[in-house]
Each structure stands twice: as structure tokens, then as C-alpha cells.
Amino acid sequence: MAKSNLGSYFENFLIKDSLFRSKQALQTNYDPEAILHRDEQMQQIADVLAPSLRMEKPSNLFLYGNTGTGKTLTTKYATSELASVAKKQSLGLRTVYINCKLKRTADTEYRLIAQLLRDLGREVPATGLPTEELYKILFNILNSSNDVIILILDEIDYLVNKIGDGFLYNFTRMHESTNSKISIIGISNDLTFIDNVDARVKSSLSEEEIVFPPYNAYQIQNILRERAKVAFKEDVISPGVIEKCAAHAAREHGDARRALELLRVAGEIAERASSKKILLAHIDEAENKIDRDRIYDVVSTQPRQYQLTLFSIISLASAKKGAIFTGEIYDFYKSLCDRFNVRPLTHRRISDIIAEYDMLGIVNAKIISKGRYGRTREITISLPKESLGRLSQFLEKELGL
């Protein structure tokens, strides 16, 4: 048996009696046979990149669209096709894919360049050198060949928000001073991102732009059916299930990834309930489970101070009707710290922590003014009532109360 099949052999062995044939097909890193409803974008990318086969520098390219609209998938497919043609012709063309959101891999300027260098076959220390030094190494590599390098920066908006657009300025100008032809494909979820970067970077990065519109419910249905064919055994899916998943995802900004996850979790739930089929009710359950798991995942890995803050919010929210305010949370938090001999953080810091919970969607914070009585965040918990008690208990245990 081929090495690459062994993993799926084990998996299939384990799920012999299950509803699934191959769960992988519903997972995010799966490469589908066909990419549906993205023909237009695929062609546009191909048009832009094709000159690289004549060893010309292709235009920089900027792709944007919501999460789960196939940006990464389409780009990866297009570039790998390109690379394989180039390889057949033994052309000096390289594509490098970097996801800027990966923690500890490419979420700072230093790490980004270090990762790029590694992908170009040059090992560098994970830390210790000045960033300047890495640029020098990179320039040397770029100068020593005439290759065309296509650098794909996924989730580029995340990195720019974090460290500013300075590095993009360097990157977009790099080809001017080296022999290599380096061009950049930026991928962003944030549609407004490009408007906030330096004008020179903007014009250079978005020489070409391609929009990935959200999938509509009909398109998501097609995608789900295609994957479900691979993922599930025959006759496992009740009528209406695909439609319901698709409708749900279409409501959530046409995010195909959500739809696939929903279907997978619904399948797991059906299986655990020893159901022979996936029913509509399993989808509702899956929806809840996904939300819940996400929170527990996040919360349990957070540092103590974060947990204390969240615990304060929950305690206050359940003790009191209506919204709560930053000041109350801080007071509660401080008394909690006193009780457990923890040195409390400053108000400023707690404010940031609350803002982070807001970003995670666990809490809903809105800045309001109470006139004479100041300005503050009005905070509500954006979780269903019944999961609140469980989360509170979970936190108590986690904190060792």
C-alpha cells in the first residue's frame, strides 16, 4: 500500500461502521477534485500569472472576499498548476505560500522573512538576528538568480494590522533592486483593508484585483453535495439536510467552510446517537456544539488574568439584570484578586482584555455615554442563557475556586 494511503486506511478501518466514508473531505485542508463556482476568478488569476512562464515578472495581485469564499483554495490550485508546468519546462519559477496568521510562524516581520527564507531553502535562526540581517540574506538569494518568485501572503490584513505596512513597502519594491522577479499575491478577508495602507503600497500591491463574492445558498448546496459524495456513505443524508446547512451558511456571509464544518459535526452527532441517517435536528445540535466548543477551546487556553476577567463578567451578568459596565467589572475583578492573592492588573489592561473578548464574540461591548456619569462600555454576554451556568462552572474549576 502506498505510504500516502496508509493514513486513510487507518481512518477507514476505524470508521467501518460509521456514516462516514472519508471524513477528510469535509475538513478544511482537503483539496477537492473540482473547485465549483470559481471559474471566473480562476481564469483571472491565470491571466495575471501566465507571463511568469515567459520569465517575466507578473503583476502583483490582490484578492479579497469573506472567509470561506474559496480564495486560498483557488489560489493554491492555480499556482500549483503553474508550478508544475514550469517544472516540466525546467523554468526557474517558484511559488511560496505563507499564511500570515499562523502563530509563531509568520505573524511578525522577522518571522515572515524567516519563513520565506526557509521556503527558499535557506535555514535561519528563529530569533537572535536583527531583521535587517534577514533582509540582507534575502537580497543575496534574490540577486544570485533570475528566478521568478511568486509569494502568496494569505491573511495579509492580519499581519498589516499587527505590524503596519512597512514590510509591504519593502516587498513591493524588492524586484527593483535585485535580479529576481518577485511578485506578491495578497489575500485578505477584510474588504476595507487596502484603503488603510500607504498609497504607494496600495497602488503597487493591487496592480490587479480580484473579488471573491460570497457563495449563494444554491452554490453552497452544490459544494456540499460534491463533498458529501466523498465524505459519506450512500443514503446517509436525509432530504433537506444539505439545504438546511447551505441556508445557514448563506446567512453567515456565504461561508462554505462553515457549511462544511456544520455538516461534519452533524454527521458526528448523528453517529454518536447511533442514527442511521443525519437528520435535520442534528444540524441544530451541531450549530450549538460548534459555538460551545469554540468558547471552551479559547477559554481554557487563556492566561489566568483573562479567565478572572471573564469570570467577573459572567458573575456580574448573572447576578444583575441588563447590561454591565467596565467599572463594575474592574471592581469585581479586583476583589477577586484580593481574595486569591493575585496581583491585579491595571484598569487599562482589563479594558483591553474586555475588548479582546468582544472581538472573539464571547461578549458584546458597546461604548456608550452616560452623560454626566461618564463614558464606558456597555457589556452584554452574547451566549445563550443555558450555556452560561456551565461556562461559569467550567471557569470555577479552571481557576481552582
Added chain:
DNA sequence: CCTCCACCGGAACGTGAGGAGT
């Protein structure tokens, strides 16, 4: 219409971990 509360949020700075090079 102005004031002024109680916090927001940007910026600069400090500390300590993790590591390279000499």
C-alpha cells in the same frame, strides 16, 4: 450651551524570556 464624569484608546516605555554571535 457648557461642563465634566468615567472611562476609551494611542503611545512610549519597562521587564524578562529566548536566542545569536563573539
Added chain:
DNA sequence: ACTCCTCACGTTCCGGTGGAGG
């Protein structure tokens, strides 16, 4: 052993602000 890097996580400082109440 010592200097020089990055970077996460906090703190300190401070200007900014929407609107109830004078």
C-alpha cells in the same frame, strides 16, 4: 561572559469624548 537582537505582556501617562445635568 557579554552584547545585541525580537517579542509578549504590562504599566504609566495623557489627550479625547458623548451627553445628562446644571
